[in-house]
Amino acid sequence: MRRSLEGAFREFAEARAGQLFRSACLLTSGDTHLAEDLVQETLGRMYVVWGRRTTRLSNPAAYAQTVLIRSFLAHQRRRSAGERPSDELPEATAAGPGDATLRLTLLDALRQLPPKDRAVVVLRYWEDRSIEETADVLHLSSAAVRTRSTRALARLREQLGGSISEFAAH
Structure with missing residues (x-):
């Protein structure tokens, strides 16, 4: 057994x-x-x-x-979560195939989000979870997930501006 x-x-x-x-x-x-x-x-x-x-x-x-x-x-x-030994991201080979510039730009934009907002974005848009599933995982209400999602996407758009379309066109 x-x-x-x-x-x-x-x-x-x-x-x-x-x-x-x-x-x-x-x-x-x-x-x-x-x-x-x-x-x-x-x-x-x-x-x-x-x-x-x-x-x-x-x-x-x-x-x-x-x-x-x-x-x-x-x-x-x-307390030690904010400590980082380096500002540099690993080489693109560690990230795998794909457009390295786009990956680095997106990762940098995600880094600027607060941890819970980042978790909402990853669960909702990477893991393709529903609002209710995301709320359950994070112990939040559905309204809080919607609010965090809206704010996080707005911050990402603000940070990335038109640059994301420039990278995606390549």
Whole structure:
């Protein structure tokens, strides 16, 4: 029984680690080291509850995303969360294929958002979650999610201005 649970968890972790890492990179504005830490923390917490037959694990992928978001927000509340060893983002090769300039511009714009607003943007527009699902994950009301989403998108538009269309045209 124990081996089958561990095997099932291993399969789950291998299948979801990439998606969790991509979401964590967006949340951390490209800080791949912190993103890796958040994914490991998420998978560690998932392992602890994996064997339990709870309703939370009826959809383990959604639960893992919730754990990731909450881990990120907890990290942001810590006093040392604002410390950064460098202003430079990792090389574009770490980000993977695609337009590096556009990625860096978007990550920089996301970095300027407060952590909860960034979490709302990632959940709503990257993870394609509904307002209600986002509210549940962040322990907010639906109205608060709508308000944060509207404000965050307005800030992103203000920061990016017309420059985003310049990058997207390439």
